Amino acid sequence: MPEGAGPYAARLEALLRRIPDGWGRWVSCDAGWFELIVDLDAALSALDPDYRVEQVKEKFGTLRYYCTPTSEDADVWCRFDDLVRVAEDRSAETCERCGRPGRMCRSSMRWLKTLCRDCAAASGYVSPA
Template sequence: MNHHNAEPGSEKSGEIDRETTASEPVAMIDAAHEGAPPDDSDATVDSATSVDIDDQIERILQRIPTRWGRSLDVDAGWYALIIDTDNQLARINPDYVVHQIKEKFGTLRYYYAPSDGDATGALQDAMDAVIDEAERKSANICERCGQPGTLQKHGWFKTLCRSCTK
């Protein structure tokens, strides 16, 4: 089962064709990273101007169909991670569609669909690998400020740094 392209509230997605070779997703991910700056997942949002960040977030919001409601249901500390994830996905599938981006159980959830609606093969595997990595990284980035953090449970789950936990 693949949750990344499932509609929010749904645990099902289309059948996935697994007749691709193991190297196809790797090649697509490598191509997505080609020309990208080195991975700096510990970077904070303030490393770019707020206007630049606003423009990039607006670009991501425009990927969400109006019927879904255009919002990011996360705090600003994950914006750099979300922007990086969008850039990688756009290199794989430039016109992909975002259904929802939110926090759930303290980590990132990124629901999407490929632009052509075909959720099969190497394209899907490459996009899922990018999202799996972003969701994994989110467990170590403070959702509020973007500094290194840890998953906290205080009646609710949230990934926070020491300063934001207080």
């Protein structure tokens, strides 16, 4: 279970069970995005209760949520795409550490991360002016 899962632990655990054997069963991002992730999972589950998750991670500073519906209904696939895109876009405005409003920041090593001002200052990231 990811660190800081707190109130989201049970729902994150349910999400991890969607990942097939042979894939890593973890969520590779910080706790600030957990609410976003469990909300997305709830919306996707409502469309397709048995949908599959391949990977949930941070990449280039924003959320990536890789999943596949079990349904063959094209409408379900479109709605999956839309829901995932909206959540990934929201991650670009949500501090990955604490969940408050954030923006893309950069470390001296040129790592990108979406952070609020306080979390950026605390971890050596700077926000482009």
